[in-house]
Amino acid sequence: MSEAELNRGQKLRDIKRFNAKKYKELEQRLRHRSSPSEWEAVMKDSENVLEIDGLKVHFYTDIGTVKAVDGASISIPRGKSVGIVGESGCGKTVTSLSIMRLLQEPQGQIAGGAIRFNPGSGPAVDLSKLPQEKMERIRGGDITMIFQEPMTTLNPVLTIGKQLDEAVKFHSQKNSNGSRRIAARSVEMLKAVGIANAEGVYRMHPHELSGGMRQRVVIAMALMCDPKLIIADEPTTALDVTIQAQILDLLRSIKSKTDASIMLITHDLGVVSEMADIVLVMYAGRVVEQGPVREIFHNPCHPYTIGLMLSRPGVKSSGKRLYSIPGNVPNPVELPDYCFFRSRCDSSIRSCAGAYPPMARIDASGHCAACYRHVNDAGGASHGKK
Numbered sequence: 579m580s581e582a583e584l585n586r587g588q589k590l591r592d593i594k595r596f597n598a599k600k601y602k603e604l605e606q607r608l609r610h611r612s613s614p615s616e617w618e619a620v621m622k623d624s625e626n627v628l629e630i631d632g633l634k635v636h637f638y639t640d641i642g643t644v645k646a647v648d649g650a651s652i653s654i655p656r657g658k659s660v661g662i663v664g665e666s667g668c669g670k671t672v673t674s675l676s677i678m679r680l681l682q683e684p685q686g687q688i689a690g691g692a693i694r695f696n697p698g699s700g701p702a703v704d705l706s707k708l709p710q711e712k713m714e715r716i717r718g719g720d721i722t723m724i725f726q727e728p729m730t731t732l733n734p735v736l737t738i739g740k741q742l743d744e745a746v747k748f749h750s751q752k753n754s755n756g757s758r759r760i761a762a763r764s765v766e767m768l769k770a771v772g773i774a775n776a777e778g779v780y781r782m783h784p785h786e787l788s789g790g791m792r793q794r795v796v797i798a799m800a801l802m803c804d805p806k807l808i809i810a811d812e813p814t815t816a817l818d819v820t821i822q823a824q825i826l827d828l829l830r831s832i833k834s835k836t837d838a839s840i841m842l843i844t845h846d847l848g849v850v851s852e853m854a855d856i857v858l859v860m861y862a863g864r865v866v867e868q869g870p871v872r873e874i875f876h877n878p879c880h881p882y883t884i885g886l887m888l889s890r891p892g893v894k895s896s897g898k899r900l901y902s903i904p905g906n907v908p909n910p911v912e913l914p915d916y917c918f919f920r921s922r923c924d925s926s927i928r929s930c931a932g933a934y935p936p937m938a939r940i941d942a943s944g945h946c947a948a949c950y951r952h953v954n955d956a957g958g959a960s961h962g963k964k
């Protein structure tokens with residue numbers, strides 16, 4: 579056997595041993611009966627419904643540790659709509675699954691950071707540390723999720739009505755609602771999401787509905803328990819264009835009618851510009867730029883965001899070849915210790931070879947970018963607008 583083969587064999591054994599250790603640590607954590615002092619939290623800003631602070635999510639795979647999310651920080655203010663954008667694989671879905679604690683364990687685990695959730699009444703909690711049974715009360719109740727593919731949420735063997743009713747029964751206090759009242763609320767909710775034949779749909783199974791109708795049902799289900807936070811992960815991507823527009827209209831009307839905060843995940847900048855109050859741009863598991871939607875679209879500062887804007891199809895670009903950012907996203911198993919975008923960046927300067935750039939403030943609107951082009955010599959403050 580050659581030396582290279584021996585080294586490879588040793589590397590694989592080391593990875594397996596390391597993964598086994600991580601799986602065992604998770605098992606011990608799950609068995610541990612934690613006390614409220616371990617999962618109760620204090621929000622940095624009481625106006626936020628969610629604060630993700632330095633979140634790290636790792637997948638312990640046979641080829642090594644995939645750092646899917648590597649220190650992402652995201653705040654979602656009460657009643658606001660926050661758009662998360664970034665190309666495929668940057669960690670958007672993994673971030674939302676971490677909030678819901680739906681990661682594929684034991685391979686996928688929250689490896690660091692906090693996910694503070696403010697339910698409005700009672701103390702805030704760190705969802706990353708919350709015991710499973712408490713998480714089940716929050717999931718689908720205070721925090722709901724609309725997935726890209728509605729069949730991920732719907733059970734094919736139960737009627738729509740049964741599924742909507744069950745969601746309410748599970749999350750409401752005992753005896754607070756009679757079955758007839760719950761059924762009436764389910765039908766009312768189906769009407770609210772624009773389903774004309776609500777009574778008929780209530781009795782149907784998911785396979786009897788079109789993709790757009792199913793997504794409406796999923797949205798109705800997400801609204802049933804008056805959630806504080808709705809996570810919509812690419813809610814229109816699986817639908818055809820005309821239906822996409824209808825579902826976006828529906829989400830927009832929900833946004834104006836409910837107090838819930840919305841975390842809208844998409845790779846489509848057009849959707850974000852129409853729907854979001856605040857935009858966060860993710861790249862390779864980290865947030866690289868954030869700010870009010872107008873700021874991000876009119877004054878993008880991070881070279882990655884600028885590249886995303888340039889690669890957006892528009893009326894003016896019709897007939898022209900679209901810009902595409904050169905190079906590839908770094909391997910999530912071997913992330914560099916300098917700016918993750920450096921190998922693709924056409925604006926790099928000397929300091930970019932140093933440590934990963936800090937978040938630099940662009941202006942007082944909350945606009946900031948993790949880029950040395952905006953960090954002054956004191957390290958942190960901005961050079962101002964470009």
Ligand SMILES: Nc1ncnc2c1ncn2[C@@H]1O[C@H](COP(=O)(O)OP(=O)(O)O)[C@@H](O)[C@H]1O
Pocket residue numbers: 637639644645646664665666667668669670671672673682685686910
């Ligand atoms: N079950 C898994 N096992 C290994 N790696 C995974 C798994 N799920 C996601 N990843 C990796 O995590 C990274 C982020 O994925 P994801 O959050 O799905 O991206 P997106 O931004 O497109 O939603 C990707 O590199 C992906 O390959």
Ligand code: SF4
Pocket residue numbers: 880881882917918919920923924925926927930935948949950951
């Ligand atoms: S820190 Fe440097 S390499 Fe990274 S995006 Fe900014 S200019 Fe480019």
Ligand SMILES: [Mg+2]
Pocket residue numbers: 670671672812
């Ligand atoms: Mg995704």
